[in-house]
Amino acid sequence: MSAEFLQFLISGVTVGATYGLVGLGFALIYNASHVINFAQGEFVMLGGMATVFLLGFGLPLPLAIALAVAMTVLAGLALERFAIEPAKGASTVTLIIITIGASIFLRGGAQVAWGRNFHSMPAFSGNDPIVVGGAAILPQSLWVMGGTALVVVALRWFFNRTRTGKAMVASAHNPLAAQLAGINGRFILLLSFGLSAMLGSIAGILIAPISLTYPGVGIMLGLKGFCAAILGGLGNPMGAVLGGLILGISEAMTAGYISSAYKDAVAFVIILAVLFFLPSGLFGTRGTERV
């Protein structure tokens, strides 16, 4: 029984860490612009697909990963520069609709460029499971968890210790005051899209050996990442990661102990309940005037 529990927990944490990484991207862009970027899932897809594509050219894995992340960041910057920036001044809802359009465009582009088939990516350190207390864990799951932890630490350092990071935090708290203090709001917005694309692509690459990758892989991951972000309190990066873990573990436990048919339903019920009783999420700031 305990081995079973451990297996469910491992599965939940692995999946939850991915949700958290995707959720982080939502939180960053929301902070900079109050826009929900629905193309976040497509950044995840681009990371995985581009890596597989580059590996196909015989590039070594680390180089392929670095190039794939760079390509996705370029896509994120281009999205901000050519789709969001020209519509500056439009309402938030309009901008959100633009990101939905961008997500369809990216997905379609990937289908044209790489086909509709699914691709596998070799695991970073083999496929032999490690058995802990009767539960089997894939080395790649450790990469996902470790990668998420590393990103969280790096982001904390970035936001607390660097000038640019602090400027982003300041813009999130009060855009007008930040601009008066000399912070370039446009640059912050551009930066947040680049950073989100980077986080998305890292998530996509870390999970590709487990989930395989295909043009539509970002749809559900994006949706779950969005849930993680609102669960943690939109705009709170650490909250998004915790939200992702809660979501992943509750899904696994529901599937394990209640029924796999209700897995997704229970996750969404949790979100509804949290939003009903804590409208700003588990770790969000209270008393926000935004609805």
Add this chain to the structure above:
Amino acid sequence: MYLGRIKHFAIALAATTLALGVSVTEAAEAIKIGSFLSVSGPASFLGDPEKKTLEMYVDKINAEGGVLGRKLELVLYDDATNAKNAVTFAKRLMLQDNVDVIVGGTTTGNTMAAIKVIEEEGVPFISLAGAGVIVDPVKKWVFKTPHTDGIAVEKIFLDMKNRGLNKVGLLSGSGGFDKSCRGNAQALASKGGITIVADETHGKGDTDMTVQLTKIKGSGADAFLYCGFGAPTSIVAKNFKQIGMSMPHYQTHGSASMRFIEGAEGAAEGVRLPAAALLVVDQLPDSHPQKKVAAAYKEMYESKTGDSISTFGGHAYDGLMIAVEAIERAGSTDKAKVLAEIEKTNNFVGADGIFTMSPTDHLGLDAASFVMVEVEDGGWQLLK
């Protein structure tokens, strides 16, 4: 003046051609085979080999003298995997092009959408799509050639019983094919011999099925069946090995693609599934009834297109040949006569199996039309 003369000449030429054309068609009007296929769009990987197969074999039949002394003419439209287009093209084929028979409808959705107008107009229609709902209940003018998921489950359960396995742990996805397959498994199990001891599902786009598999592992099942297709087939195979499961592992013909084996990265070894004989044509014994047909199709398709064969092109081959043979037997293209002759298709050896249709069976295949294969050394191994 000069231009005027050319104009006159052109008109005269056109008139002559027209007159000639009319007299030629009166002598031997071409038999029109209509088709709407998803050559582009999401289902293009199905529609493309179907289109190539139809074109290839219509040319071949014409080169050999045609049917009833008349040439075949293929009228083919690309519905771009869009059901609305399928309906429009089905109407155009019947009302404008006046085709004698329709062989097409790549996906179940497009087929089902077009069925209504085809039934109203009354043209024999052989669909190339998978789901059983197309011919069950039987519709007067509608036939199909691909196996259904129900036949696949029947074949799998037969194989299980032969190995003395009777407690099945079932996992299925949430797509249309997955659900239909699960429903068939439940229905067939209730007929006796097999008990479903675990019935798990996973969501669309799920990336990890270890939780469901852990439950199945602990459920006392002695065999595992996965109903689904696409990326999850490989994920399931990997997760299955990851948590150290060793019971016999079955999947459906939804996994009968090299993508499944490649995606699983070695974890697909030992997985059994039912597949069309075409998939393992090189391993078929010479005594196998489908050997000659399947080998000839493979040889022709691969030499003409340079692509490797897929079972989807095989559906189109069967559809076209069943239609052509029915027209030959009917001795005319009278739609009611052709319909009656398609229903009389008896022991037609095709790429998908051996068809014997009747007024109550518009598919004409049974579990014997599948062969069981097992993944071995990264390829398909035919099981005896």
